[in-house]
Amino acid sequence: xxxxxxxxxxxxxALADPTRRRLLGRLAERQSATATELAASEPVTRQAIVxxxxxxxxxxxxxxxxxxxxxxxxxxxxxLQDAVGWMVTVGAEWDRRLARLRRRLExx
Amino acid sequence: xxxxxxxxxxxxxALADPTRRRLLGRLAERQSATATELAASEPVTRQAIVxxxxxxxxxxxxxxxxxxxxxxxxxxxxxLQDAVGWMVTVGAEWDRRLARLRRRLExx
DNA sequence: TGATTGCGCAACTCGTTGGTTGCACATCTT
DNA sequence: AAGATGTGCAACCAACGAGTTGCGCAATCA
Numbered sequence: 503x504x505x506x507x508x509x510x511x512x513x514x515x516a517l518a519d520p521t522r523r524r525l526l527g528r529l530a531e532r533q534s535a536t537a538t539e540l541a542a543s544e545p546v547t548r549q550a551i552v553x554x555x556x557x558x559x560x561x562x563x564x565x566x567x568x569x570x571x572x573x574x575x576x577x578x579x580x581x582l583q584d585a586v587g588w589m590v591t592v593g594a595e596w597d598r599r600l601a602r603l604r605r606r607l608e609x610x
Numbered sequence: 611x612x613x614x615x616x617x618x619x620x621x622x623x624a625l626a627d628p629t630r631r632r633l634l635g636r637l638a639e640r641q642s643a644t645a646t647e648l649a650a651s652e653p654v655t656r657q658a659i660v661x662x663x664x665x666x667x668x669x670x671x672x673x674x675x676x677x678x679x680x681x682x683x684x685x686x687x688x689x690l691q692d693a694v695g696w697m698v699t700v701g702a703e704w705d706r707r708l709a710r711l712r713r714r715l716e717x718x
Numbered sequence: 719t720g721a722t723t724g725c726g727c728a729a730c731t732c733g734t735t736g737g738t739t740g741c742a743c744a745t746c747t748t
Numbered sequence: 749a750a751g752a753t754g755t756g757c758a759a760c761c762a763a764c765g766a767g768t769t770g771c772g773c774a775a776t777c778a
Binding site: 629 | 765766767768769774775776
């Protein structure tokens with residue numbers, strides 16, 4: 503029933519690992535990438551990358567799609583909203599902080 | 611030197627555990643609480659709570675303060691900004707999402 | 719003063735997980 | 749058809765982390 507809490511849980515768990523965050527970053531730059539491609543830029547094995555991508559996939563942060571003989575991954579980014587939502591409910595003056603952040607981003 | 615990345619890392623690692631997030635929630639409601647108090651509302655030992663609070667403390671999310679013979683903990687909430695900042699750099703149309711979120715919270 | 723209450727430290731268990739290696743299977747390319 | 753390239757599966761290892769129990773010490777209360 504508590505699918506919302508589970509989602510948040512999965513997202514934070516996925517984002518807990520720095521390698522996973524880096525992978526998400528890479529996938530945000532390039533539109534998509536395969537596990538072997540990502541493994542080239544990362545100091546670990548392809549298999550490790552695959553596992554990370556699976557974690558990210560279970561959290562809904564990344565979506566795989568088969569293309570011929572290779573599997574390309576792309577960011578979904580939607581479930582991050584839940585995580586941010588949780589953060590907001592915790593902090594006190596978070597409204598102001600978010601506003602400041604947005605201004606800083608829009609002002610570029 | 612990469613203190614920024616480390617901070618984000620600590621925050622996400624701290625937020626990865628559901629118990630820790632619940633503790634943060636409790637501390638957000640009440641102004642402050644001791645480990646033993648929190649242990650009463652939680653199905654684990656006081657010692658476990660203490661460890662969690664230490665993790666949260668190292669992440670800068672919580673601040674302890676001694677008062678007589680007891681130690682009270684309170685949320686700091688500032689470093690969450692870094693985490694949100696990271697999230698923003700990843701997602702694509704995050705500006706809009708944050709805006710929607712703020713509206714939903716203000717309208718509430 | 720003695721009993722209680724709250725905290726700190728240490729050792730230990732057990733499950734999870736990030737990472738590896740090895741091999742088999744599928745899919746292009748030449 | 750043969751060789752290369754990309755993925756999937758499984759077993760294994762080491763380290764970390766959540767949680768426990770036990771004990772000792774400081775501070776408050778009766």
